[in-house]
Amino acid sequence: xxxxxxxxxxxxxxxxxxxxxxxxxxxxxxxxxxxxxxxxxxxxxxxxxxxxxxxxxxxxxxxxxxxxxxxxxxxxxxxxxxxxxxxxxxxxxxxxxxxxxxxxxxxxxxxxxxxxxxxxxxxxxxxxxxxxxxxxxxxxxxxxxxxxxxxxxxxxxxxxxxxxxxxxxxxxxxxxxxxxxxxxxxxxxxxxxxxxxxxxxxxxxxxxxxxxxxxxxxxxxxxxxxxxxxxxxxxxxxxxxxxxxxxxxxxxxxxxxxxxxxxxxxxxxxxxxxxxxxxxxxxxxxxxxxxxxxxxxxxxxxxxxxxxxxxxxxxxxxxxxxxxxxxxxxxxxxxxxxxxxxxxxxxxxxxxxxxxxxxxxxxxxxxxxxxxxxxxxxxxxxxxxxxxxxxxxxxxxxxxxxxxxxxxxxxxxxxxxxxxxxxxxxxxxxxxxxxxxxxxxxxxxxxxxxxxxxxxxxxxxxxxxxxxxxxxxxxx
Numbered sequence: 001x002x003x004x005x006x007x008x009x010x011x012x013x014x015x016x017x018x019x020x021x022x023x024x025x026x027x028x029x030x031x032x033x034x035x036x037x038x039x040x041x042x043x044x045x046x047x048x049x050x051x052x053x054x055x056x057x058x059x060x061x062x063x064x065x066x067x068x069x070x071x072x073x074x075x076x077x078x079x080x081x082x083x084x085x086x087x088x089x090x091x092x093x094x095x096x097x098x099x100x101x102x103x104x105x106x107x108x109x110x111x112x113x114x115x116x117x118x119x120x121x122x123x124x125x126x127x128x129x130x131x132x133x134x135x136x137x138x139x140x141x142x143x144x145x146x147x148x149x150x151x152x153x154x155x156x157x158x159x160x161x162x163x164x165x166x167x168x169x170x171x172x173x174x175x176x177x178x179x180x181x182x183x184x185x186x187x188x189x190x191x192x193x194x195x196x197x198x199x200x201x202x203x204x205x206x207x208x209x210x211x212x213x214x215x216x217x218x219x220x221x222x223x224x225x226x227x228x229x230x231x232x233x234x235x236x237x238x239x240x241x242x243x244x245x246x247x248x249x250x251x252x253x254x255x256x257x258x259x260x261x262x263x264x265x266x267x268x269x270x271x272x273x274x275x276x277x278x279x280x281x282x283x284x285x286x287x288x289x290x291x292x293x294x295x296x297x298x299x300x301x302x303x304x305x306x307x308x309x310x311x312x313x314x315x316x317x318x319x320x321x322x323x324x325x326x327x328x329x330x331x332x333x334x335x336x337x338x339x340x341x342x343x344x345x346x347x348x349x350x351x352x353x354x355x356x357x358x359x360x361x362x363x364x365x366x367x368x369x370x371x372x373x374x375x376x377x378x379x380x381x382x383x384x385x386x387x388x389x390x391x392x393x394x395x396x397x398x399x400x401x402x403x404x405x406x407x408x409x410x411x412x413x414x415x416x417x418x419x420x421x422x423x424x425x426x427x428x429x430x431x432x433x434x435x436x437x438x439x440x441x442x443x444x445x446x447x448x449x450x451x452x453x454x455x456x457x458x459x460x461x462x463x464x465x466x467x468x469x470x471x472x473x474x475x476x
Contacts, residue, residue: 027269028320031435032280033464036324037133037174038443039379039388040283044142045158045177048135050165053172057131060382063334064127067355068386070097074123075116077356078363078387080394082112109401119393126389126444131382134174137162139193140181140218151189155196163204176214176250182225190217191232198236198247207241214280218252219288223267223274226251230276249278254285256292259313268317279323282314283378286328302328302365302377311372327369329378334358334387355383362387370395375439396436396445404453407433411455411469430466438464 041056049055068074072086072093087093100108100117108114137158139151146154158177165171177197180190194215201209217229226249233247251271253259261267272279289310290300301307307328314325335358336351343351362384369377370391379388410430437454438461440446451461460469 029322030320032322032324035442036376038375038392039377040134040136040326041132041379042136042138042142042178045137045139045154046143048137048158049161050168050170052135053132053170056382057127060131060385061127063355063383064123064386067352071116071120074120074390077359078390080116080119081398082115085112086116115394115397118397119390122393122444123386123389127385130173131385132172135172136216137177140178148189151193152196155193156200159197159200160204162201162210166205166208166210171210174212175210176216178216178218181219182217182228183219194232195236199240202240202242209242209246214248214250216250216252216283218285219255220251220271221255221257223270226271226274226279230274230278233278245277247278248280249275250281250283251279252285253282253310253314254288259310266313266317268314272318272321272323281324281326282318283326284310284314284328287331302330303368308372311374315373324376325374326376326378327374329380330362330365330384331380332358332361333381334362334383335381359387363391366391367395375443392443393445396440396443400446400450403433403436407437407454434466437461
Protein backbone atom coordinates (compact mmCIF):
# COMPACT_ATOMS: atom_id res chain seq x y z
CA UNK A 1 0.00 0.00 0.00
CA UNK A 2 1.52 3.29 -1.12
CA UNK A 3 1.32 6.36 1.12
CA UNK A 4 2.20 9.84 -0.08
CA UNK A 5 2.01 11.69 3.26
CA UNK A 6 5.12 11.29 5.38
CA UNK A 7 4.93 10.63 9.16
CA UNK A 8 6.38 14.09 9.80
CA UNK A 9 3.74 15.71 7.62
CA UNK A 10 0.98 13.70 9.27
CA UNK A 11 2.20 14.63 12.77
CA UNK A 12 2.25 18.29 11.85
CA UNK A 13 -1.41 18.12 10.79
CA UNK A 14 -2.62 15.94 13.68
CA UNK A 15 -0.85 18.10 16.25
CA UNK A 16 -2.50 21.19 14.83
CA UNK A 17 -5.88 19.42 14.78
CA UNK A 18 -5.45 18.37 18.40
CA UNK A 19 -4.88 21.99 19.39
CA UNK A 20 -8.09 23.12 17.69
CA UNK A 21 -10.13 20.09 18.79
CA UNK A 22 -9.16 20.54 22.42
CA UNK A 23 -9.96 24.24 22.27
CA UNK A 24 -13.38 23.35 20.83
CA UNK A 25 -13.97 20.82 23.60
CA UNK A 26 -13.23 23.45 26.23
CA UNK A 27 -16.14 25.49 24.89
CA UNK A 28 -18.54 22.66 24.05
CA UNK A 29 -18.06 20.39 27.03
CA UNK A 30 -21.41 18.64 26.69
CA UNK A 31 -24.41 18.61 29.00
CA UNK A 32 -23.78 18.96 32.72
CA UNK A 33 -24.06 15.71 34.63
CA UNK A 34 -25.64 17.13 37.78
CA UNK A 35 -29.36 17.41 38.40
CA UNK A 36 -31.32 20.17 36.68
CA UNK A 37 -34.59 21.22 38.34
CA UNK A 38 -37.70 20.85 36.19
CA UNK A 39 -39.07 24.19 37.38
CA UNK A 40 -38.22 27.41 39.14
CA UNK A 41 -40.81 29.20 41.23
CA UNK A 42 -40.51 32.98 41.35
CA UNK A 43 -42.05 34.54 44.46
CA UNK A 44 -42.00 38.06 45.84
CA UNK A 45 -39.21 38.59 48.37
CA UNK A 46 -41.70 40.20 50.76
CA UNK A 47 -43.58 36.87 51.01
CA UNK A 48 -40.60 34.58 51.49
CA UNK A 49 -39.81 32.76 54.70
CA UNK A 50 -38.10 29.55 55.80
CA UNK A 51 -41.35 27.56 55.55
CA UNK A 52 -41.92 28.34 51.86
CA UNK A 53 -41.82 24.67 50.82
CA UNK A 54 -44.52 23.64 53.29
CA UNK A 55 -46.69 26.63 52.40
CA UNK A 56 -46.61 25.90 48.68
CA UNK A 57 -46.99 22.16 49.27
CA UNK A 58 -50.18 22.67 51.27
CA UNK A 59 -51.73 24.84 48.55
CA UNK A 60 -50.73 22.49 45.73
CA UNK A 61 -52.10 19.38 47.45
CA UNK A 62 -55.30 21.21 48.39
CA UNK A 63 -55.85 22.25 44.77
CA UNK A 64 -55.26 18.73 43.48
CA UNK A 65 -57.57 17.08 46.03
CA UNK A 66 -60.37 19.55 45.42
CA UNK A 67 -60.26 19.91 41.63
CA UNK A 68 -58.89 16.46 40.68
CA UNK A 69 -59.60 14.03 43.53
CA UNK A 70 -58.69 10.99 41.42
CA UNK A 71 -56.72 10.03 38.33
CA UNK A 72 -59.81 9.83 36.13
CA UNK A 73 -60.67 13.49 36.64
CA UNK A 74 -57.11 14.65 35.97
CA UNK A 75 -56.76 12.33 32.98
CA UNK A 76 -59.88 13.77 31.35
CA UNK A 77 -58.91 17.39 32.12
CA UNK A 78 -55.45 17.02 30.57
CA UNK A 79 -56.60 14.53 27.92
CA UNK A 80 -53.89 12.07 28.84
CA UNK A 81 -53.50 9.12 26.49
CA UNK A 82 -56.52 6.81 26.96
CA UNK A 83 -58.65 9.50 28.59
CA UNK A 84 -61.66 8.51 26.47
CA UNK A 85 -61.84 5.22 28.36
CA UNK A 86 -61.83 6.74 31.85
CA UNK A 87 -65.07 6.27 33.82
CA UNK A 88 -67.00 9.19 35.30
CA UNK A 89 -69.16 7.67 38.02
CA UNK A 90 -67.74 7.43 41.54
CA UNK A 91 -68.51 3.73 41.82
CA UNK A 92 -66.85 2.85 38.50
CA UNK A 93 -63.79 4.94 39.37
CA UNK A 94 -63.42 3.18 42.73
CA UNK A 95 -63.69 -0.26 41.12
CA UNK A 96 -61.09 0.66 38.47
CA UNK A 97 -58.77 2.15 41.11
CA UNK A 98 -58.84 -1.04 43.17
CA UNK A 99 -58.29 -3.22 40.11
CA UNK A 100 -55.29 -1.22 38.93
CA UNK A 101 -53.85 -1.09 42.44
CA UNK A 102 -53.81 -4.88 42.56
CA UNK A 103 -52.39 -5.52 39.10
CA UNK A 104 -48.67 -6.26 38.61
CA UNK A 105 -46.94 -3.37 36.84
CA UNK A 106 -46.38 -5.43 33.69
CA UNK A 107 -50.09 -6.12 33.41
CA UNK A 108 -51.08 -2.61 34.41
CA UNK A 109 -49.13 -1.15 31.48
CA UNK A 110 -51.43 -3.03 29.10
CA UNK A 111 -54.47 -1.17 30.42
CA UNK A 112 -55.79 1.87 28.50
CA UNK A 113 -55.98 3.74 31.82
CA UNK A 114 -52.33 3.10 32.71
CA UNK A 115 -50.91 6.50 31.83
CA UNK A 116 -53.47 8.56 33.76
CA UNK A 117 -53.17 6.20 36.75
CA UNK A 118 -49.36 6.31 36.76
CA UNK A 119 -49.04 10.05 36.20
CA UNK A 120 -51.50 10.78 39.01
CA UNK A 121 -49.74 8.50 41.49
CA UNK A 122 -46.33 9.95 40.63
CA UNK A 123 -47.78 13.45 40.96
CA UNK A 124 -49.22 12.73 44.40
CA UNK A 125 -45.90 11.22 45.55
CA UNK A 126 -44.01 14.25 44.21
CA UNK A 127 -46.22 16.75 45.99
CA UNK A 128 -45.93 14.80 49.22
CA UNK A 129 -42.14 14.37 49.20
CA UNK A 130 -40.61 17.19 47.10
CA UNK A 131 -43.24 19.64 45.86
CA UNK A 132 -40.79 22.49 45.21
CA UNK A 133 -37.50 21.98 43.38
CA UNK A 134 -36.21 25.52 42.85
CA UNK A 135 -37.18 28.94 44.24
CA UNK A 136 -36.12 32.50 43.36
CA UNK A 137 -36.59 35.12 46.05
CA UNK A 138 -37.68 37.86 43.71
CA UNK A 139 -36.71 41.50 44.09
CA UNK A 140 -37.68 42.35 40.52
CA UNK A 141 -41.11 41.92 38.91
CA UNK A 142 -42.47 39.85 41.80
CA UNK A 143 -41.49 42.58 44.27
CA UNK A 144 -41.84 45.76 42.27
CA UNK A 145 -40.40 49.21 42.83
CA UNK A 146 -40.67 50.12 46.49
CA UNK A 147 -38.88 52.57 48.73
CA UNK A 148 -35.19 51.98 49.35
CA UNK A 149 -35.92 51.53 53.05
CA UNK A 150 -38.45 48.79 52.37
CA UNK A 151 -36.24 46.90 49.92
CA UNK A 152 -33.26 47.16 52.28
CA UNK A 153 -35.31 45.71 55.13
CA UNK A 154 -36.77 42.98 52.92
CA UNK A 155 -33.34 41.94 51.62
CA UNK A 156 -32.01 41.60 55.17
CA UNK A 157 -35.08 39.72 56.42
CA UNK A 158 -35.10 37.34 53.43
CA UNK A 159 -31.42 36.55 54.04
CA UNK A 160 -32.16 35.79 57.69
CA UNK A 161 -35.00 33.48 56.64
CA UNK A 162 -32.66 31.63 54.27
CA UNK A 163 -30.18 31.20 57.13
CA UNK A 164 -33.01 29.87 59.29
CA UNK A 165 -34.07 27.47 56.53
CA UNK A 166 -30.47 26.23 56.20
CA UNK A 167 -30.33 25.54 59.93
CA UNK A 168 -33.70 23.79 60.02
CA UNK A 169 -33.28 21.92 56.71
CA UNK A 170 -36.46 23.35 55.20
CA UNK A 171 -35.15 24.92 51.99
CA UNK A 172 -35.82 23.44 48.54
CA UNK A 173 -32.94 21.64 46.75
CA UNK A 174 -32.22 24.76 44.64
CA UNK A 175 -32.64 28.37 45.72
CA UNK A 176 -31.50 31.85 44.76
CA UNK A 177 -32.45 35.50 44.42
CA UNK A 178 -33.41 37.64 41.47
CA UNK A 179 -32.15 41.21 41.79
CA UNK A 180 -33.15 44.19 39.72
CA UNK A 181 -31.44 44.60 36.32
CA UNK A 182 -28.21 46.49 35.83
CA UNK A 183 -29.90 49.04 33.59
CA UNK A 184 -28.90 52.66 34.02
CA UNK A 185 -31.87 53.53 36.24
CA UNK A 186 -31.85 50.38 38.44
CA UNK A 187 -28.18 49.33 38.66
CA UNK A 188 -27.54 50.89 42.08
CA UNK A 189 -30.65 49.33 43.57
CA UNK A 190 -29.72 45.90 42.19
CA UNK A 191 -26.19 46.14 43.59
CA UNK A 192 -27.36 47.31 47.02
CA UNK A 193 -29.90 44.49 47.38
CA UNK A 194 -27.29 41.92 46.36
CA UNK A 195 -24.81 43.29 48.89
CA UNK A 196 -27.31 43.40 51.76
CA UNK A 197 -28.61 39.91 51.07
CA UNK A 198 -25.22 38.18 50.72
CA UNK A 199 -23.60 40.08 53.58
CA UNK A 200 -26.52 39.45 55.96
CA UNK A 201 -26.72 35.78 55.02
CA UNK A 202 -22.99 35.23 55.52
CA UNK A 203 -23.04 37.06 58.84
CA UNK A 204 -25.75 34.65 60.01
CA UNK A 205 -24.11 31.48 58.66
CA UNK A 206 -20.41 32.14 59.03
CA UNK A 207 -19.89 32.56 55.31
CA UNK A 208 -21.93 29.54 54.22
CA UNK A 209 -24.38 29.61 51.32
CA UNK A 210 -27.23 27.16 50.68
CA UNK A 211 -26.56 24.32 48.28
CA UNK A 212 -27.23 25.23 44.65
CA UNK A 213 -27.52 28.95 45.41
CA UNK A 214 -27.58 31.34 42.44
CA UNK A 215 -28.13 35.01 41.67
CA UNK A 216 -30.42 35.77 38.75
CA UNK A 217 -29.61 38.86 36.66
CA UNK A 218 -32.65 39.96 34.61
CA UNK A 219 -33.00 41.87 31.36
CA UNK A 220 -29.39 41.44 30.26
CA UNK A 221 -28.64 43.41 27.11
CA UNK A 222 -24.86 43.84 27.11
CA UNK A 223 -21.89 41.81 28.34
CA UNK A 224 -20.77 44.69 30.55
CA UNK A 225 -23.70 43.90 32.87
CA UNK A 226 -22.44 40.33 33.26
CA UNK A 227 -18.89 41.56 33.87
CA UNK A 228 -20.17 43.91 36.55
CA UNK A 229 -21.88 41.08 38.44
CA UNK A 230 -18.72 38.97 38.28
CA UNK A 231 -16.73 41.86 39.78
CA UNK A 232 -19.29 42.22 42.57
CA UNK A 233 -19.12 38.48 43.25
CA UNK A 234 -15.35 38.67 43.65
CA UNK A 235 -15.62 41.52 46.16
CA UNK A 236 -18.45 39.85 48.10
CA UNK A 237 -16.54 36.57 48.33
CA UNK A 238 -13.43 38.32 49.62
CA UNK A 239 -15.37 40.42 52.15
CA UNK A 240 -17.52 37.61 53.52
CA UNK A 241 -15.14 34.67 53.71
CA UNK A 242 -16.72 32.83 50.79
CA UNK A 243 -14.45 30.56 48.77
CA UNK A 244 -13.41 32.17 45.50
CA UNK A 245 -15.65 31.19 42.59
CA UNK A 246 -18.51 29.98 44.81
CA UNK A 247 -21.10 32.56 43.77
CA UNK A 248 -22.88 31.54 40.57
CA UNK A 249 -25.25 33.45 38.35
CA UNK A 250 -28.09 32.93 35.92
CA UNK A 251 -29.34 35.45 33.39
CA UNK A 252 -32.70 36.20 31.87
CA UNK A 253 -33.07 35.99 28.11
CA UNK A 254 -35.97 38.40 27.76
CA UNK A 255 -34.85 41.15 25.41
CA UNK A 256 -34.42 41.12 21.66
CA UNK A 257 -30.86 42.37 22.22
CA UNK A 258 -30.00 39.11 24.01
CA UNK A 259 -31.04 37.20 20.88
CA UNK A 260 -29.56 39.50 18.24
CA UNK A 261 -26.92 42.14 18.94
CA UNK A 262 -26.12 45.32 17.06
CA UNK A 263 -23.79 43.49 14.66
CA UNK A 264 -26.49 41.00 13.64
CA UNK A 265 -24.98 38.21 15.76
CA UNK A 266 -26.32 36.26 18.69
CA UNK A 267 -24.43 37.62 21.75
CA UNK A 268 -25.09 34.80 24.24
CA UNK A 269 -21.65 33.19 23.97
CA UNK A 270 -20.09 36.60 24.68
CA UNK A 271 -22.21 36.79 27.82
CA UNK A 272 -21.06 33.30 28.84
CA UNK A 273 -17.39 34.23 28.38
CA UNK A 274 -17.89 37.49 30.28
CA UNK A 275 -19.10 35.48 33.29
CA UNK A 276 -15.71 33.76 33.70
CA UNK A 277 -17.36 30.41 34.35
CA UNK A 278 -19.94 31.70 36.83
CA UNK A 279 -22.97 31.73 34.53
CA UNK A 280 -24.71 28.35 34.75
CA UNK A 281 -28.19 28.89 33.27
CA UNK A 282 -30.29 31.08 31.00
CA UNK A 283 -34.00 31.53 31.75
CA UNK A 284 -36.42 32.78 29.12
CA UNK A 285 -38.75 35.65 30.04
CA UNK A 286 -41.90 35.11 28.01
CA UNK A 287 -43.72 38.34 28.72
CA UNK A 288 -40.87 40.80 28.62
CA UNK A 289 -39.61 39.20 25.41
CA UNK A 290 -42.98 39.20 23.64
CA UNK A 291 -43.53 42.79 24.78
CA UNK A 292 -40.15 43.76 23.31
CA UNK A 293 -41.40 42.24 20.03
CA UNK A 294 -44.54 44.46 20.18
CA UNK A 295 -46.86 41.50 20.79
CA UNK A 296 -50.08 42.66 22.44
CA UNK A 297 -50.99 41.28 25.87
CA UNK A 298 -53.67 38.88 24.60
CA UNK A 299 -51.12 36.96 22.52
CA UNK A 300 -48.16 37.00 24.92
CA UNK A 301 -48.05 33.23 25.40
CA UNK A 302 -45.23 30.72 25.74
CA UNK A 303 -46.06 29.04 22.44
CA UNK A 304 -46.11 32.21 20.33
CA UNK A 305 -43.86 31.89 17.23
CA UNK A 306 -41.59 34.73 18.37
CA UNK A 307 -40.85 32.72 21.53
CA UNK A 308 -40.08 29.63 19.46
CA UNK A 309 -37.64 31.69 17.42
CA UNK A 310 -35.89 32.90 20.58
CA UNK A 311 -35.83 29.35 21.95
CA UNK A 312 -34.21 27.95 18.84
CA UNK A 313 -31.67 30.77 18.68
CA UNK A 314 -30.76 30.19 22.34
CA UNK A 315 -30.57 26.44 21.87
CA UNK A 316 -28.34 26.72 18.80
CA UNK A 317 -26.08 29.28 20.48
CA UNK A 318 -25.60 27.37 23.74
CA UNK A 319 -26.13 23.68 22.93
CA UNK A 320 -23.48 21.40 24.47
CA UNK A 321 -21.90 24.23 26.47
CA UNK A 322 -23.24 22.87 29.77
CA UNK A 323 -25.46 25.94 30.26
CA UNK A 324 -28.91 24.96 31.49
CA UNK A 325 -31.84 26.44 29.58
CA UNK A 326 -35.23 27.20 31.07
CA UNK A 327 -38.44 28.24 29.35
CA UNK A 328 -40.80 30.84 30.83
CA UNK A 329 -44.15 30.66 32.60
CA UNK A 330 -47.85 30.44 31.89
CA UNK A 331 -49.47 33.60 33.24
CA UNK A 332 -52.99 32.14 33.57
CA UNK A 333 -53.33 30.97 37.16
CA UNK A 334 -55.39 27.85 38.04
CA UNK A 335 -57.37 29.71 40.69
CA UNK A 336 -61.15 30.08 40.83
CA UNK A 337 -62.48 33.66 40.99
CA UNK A 338 -65.09 32.91 43.65
CA UNK A 339 -63.97 32.67 47.28
CA UNK A 340 -65.75 31.90 50.52
CA UNK A 341 -67.72 29.14 52.20
CA UNK A 342 -71.22 29.84 50.91
CA UNK A 343 -70.75 29.56 47.14
CA UNK A 344 -73.59 28.69 44.80
CA UNK A 345 -73.52 25.67 42.53
CA UNK A 346 -72.94 27.97 39.54
CA UNK A 347 -69.98 29.61 41.28
CA UNK A 348 -68.44 26.27 42.24
CA UNK A 349 -68.89 25.03 38.68
CA UNK A 350 -67.26 28.15 37.27
CA UNK A 351 -64.32 27.80 39.65
CA UNK A 352 -63.77 24.21 38.54
CA UNK A 353 -64.01 25.06 34.85
CA UNK A 354 -61.51 27.92 35.18
CA UNK A 355 -59.01 25.81 37.13
CA UNK A 356 -59.30 22.94 34.69
CA UNK A 357 -58.82 25.24 31.67
CA UNK A 358 -55.75 26.79 33.27
CA UNK A 359 -54.31 23.35 34.04
CA UNK A 360 -54.81 22.27 30.44
CA UNK A 361 -53.19 25.45 29.14
CA UNK A 362 -50.24 25.04 31.49
CA UNK A 363 -49.95 21.37 30.58
CA UNK A 364 -49.90 22.19 26.85
CA UNK A 365 -47.31 24.92 27.38
CA UNK A 366 -45.00 22.59 29.32
CA UNK A 367 -45.40 19.93 26.64
CA UNK A 368 -44.51 22.53 24.02
CA UNK A 369 -41.36 23.42 25.98
CA UNK A 370 -40.38 19.76 26.30
CA UNK A 371 -40.99 19.24 22.59
CA UNK A 372 -38.57 22.13 21.95
CA UNK A 373 -35.95 20.56 24.21
CA UNK A 374 -36.46 22.86 27.22
CA UNK A 375 -36.70 20.64 30.31
CA UNK A 376 -37.15 23.42 32.84
CA UNK A 377 -39.65 26.26 33.13
CA UNK A 378 -41.14 28.75 35.57
CA UNK A 379 -44.13 28.36 37.84
CA UNK A 380 -45.78 31.32 39.51
CA UNK A 381 -48.41 29.60 41.69
CA UNK A 382 -48.43 26.27 43.57
CA UNK A 383 -51.55 25.10 41.71
CA UNK A 384 -49.42 25.18 38.55
CA UNK A 385 -47.23 22.39 39.97
CA UNK A 386 -49.98 19.94 39.05
CA UNK A 387 -49.87 20.71 35.34
CA UNK A 388 -46.06 20.97 35.43
CA UNK A 389 -45.34 17.57 36.93
CA UNK A 390 -48.18 15.85 35.06
CA UNK A 391 -46.82 17.14 31.74
CA UNK A 392 -43.25 16.09 32.52
CA UNK A 393 -44.27 12.60 33.67
CA UNK A 394 -46.63 12.02 30.75
CA UNK A 395 -44.02 13.24 28.24
CA UNK A 396 -41.48 10.63 29.31
CA UNK A 397 -43.83 7.78 30.19
CA UNK A 398 -45.68 7.86 26.87
CA UNK A 399 -42.62 6.76 24.91
CA UNK A 400 -40.80 4.79 27.61
CA UNK A 401 -41.33 1.30 26.18
CA UNK A 402 -40.38 2.24 22.62
CA UNK A 403 -37.35 4.22 23.78
CA UNK A 404 -36.14 1.35 25.99
CA UNK A 405 -36.36 -1.12 23.10
CA UNK A 406 -34.70 1.29 20.65
CA UNK A 407 -31.79 2.03 22.97
CA UNK A 408 -31.29 -1.65 23.79
CA UNK A 409 -31.18 -2.59 20.11
CA UNK A 410 -29.03 0.42 19.25
CA UNK A 411 -26.42 -0.34 21.90
CA UNK A 412 -26.31 -4.01 20.92
CA UNK A 413 -25.72 -3.03 17.29
CA UNK A 414 -23.11 -0.40 18.20
CA UNK A 415 -21.30 -2.71 20.60
CA UNK A 416 -21.10 -5.45 17.98
CA UNK A 417 -19.68 -2.96 15.49
CA UNK A 418 -16.99 -1.75 17.85
CA UNK A 419 -16.13 -5.27 18.97
CA UNK A 420 -15.44 -6.26 15.38
CA UNK A 421 -13.60 -2.96 14.79
CA UNK A 422 -16.23 -1.89 12.26
CA UNK A 423 -16.72 1.84 11.99
CA UNK A 424 -19.63 3.13 14.02
CA UNK A 425 -20.24 6.82 13.46
CA UNK A 426 -23.81 7.32 14.72
CA UNK A 427 -22.91 8.05 18.33
CA UNK A 428 -25.03 11.21 18.36
CA UNK A 429 -28.18 9.13 17.84
CA UNK A 430 -27.16 6.80 20.65
CA UNK A 431 -26.47 9.71 22.97
CA UNK A 432 -29.84 11.20 22.08
CA UNK A 433 -31.59 7.99 23.10
CA UNK A 434 -29.56 7.83 26.30
CA UNK A 435 -30.41 11.47 27.04
CA UNK A 436 -34.11 10.58 27.01
CA UNK A 437 -33.54 8.29 29.99
CA UNK A 438 -31.20 10.71 31.72
CA UNK A 439 -33.77 13.52 31.46
CA UNK A 440 -36.56 11.15 32.48
CA UNK A 441 -34.65 10.04 35.57
CA UNK A 442 -33.74 13.63 36.40
CA UNK A 443 -37.44 14.56 36.43
CA UNK A 444 -38.51 11.54 38.46
CA UNK A 445 -40.65 10.15 35.63
CA UNK A 446 -38.37 7.14 35.18
CA UNK A 447 -36.47 5.29 37.90
CA UNK A 448 -32.96 3.89 37.53
CA UNK A 449 -34.46 0.40 37.69
CA UNK A 450 -36.82 1.22 34.82
CA UNK A 451 -33.90 2.58 32.80
CA UNK A 452 -32.16 -0.78 33.22
CA UNK A 453 -34.79 -2.24 30.86
CA UNK A 454 -32.45 -0.97 28.14
CA UNK A 455 -29.92 -3.63 29.12
CA UNK A 456 -27.58 -1.03 30.59
CA UNK A 457 -26.07 -1.39 34.04
CA UNK A 458 -26.46 1.33 36.66
CA UNK A 459 -22.79 2.14 36.25
CA UNK A 460 -23.26 2.59 32.50
CA UNK A 461 -26.34 4.76 32.97
CA UNK A 462 -24.58 6.95 35.52
CA UNK A 463 -21.67 7.48 33.13
CA UNK A 464 -24.13 9.57 31.06
CA UNK A 465 -22.01 8.94 27.96
CA UNK A 466 -22.91 6.69 25.05
CA UNK A 467 -19.29 6.61 23.88
CA UNK A 468 -18.10 5.69 27.38
CA UNK A 469 -20.56 2.80 27.42
CA UNK A 470 -19.28 1.53 24.09
CA UNK A 471 -15.65 1.86 25.19
CA UNK A 472 -16.43 -0.03 28.37
CA UNK A 473 -18.10 -2.88 26.51
CA UNK A 474 -15.30 -3.06 24.01
CA UNK A 475 -12.76 -3.26 26.86
CA UNK A 476 -14.67 -6.22 28.27
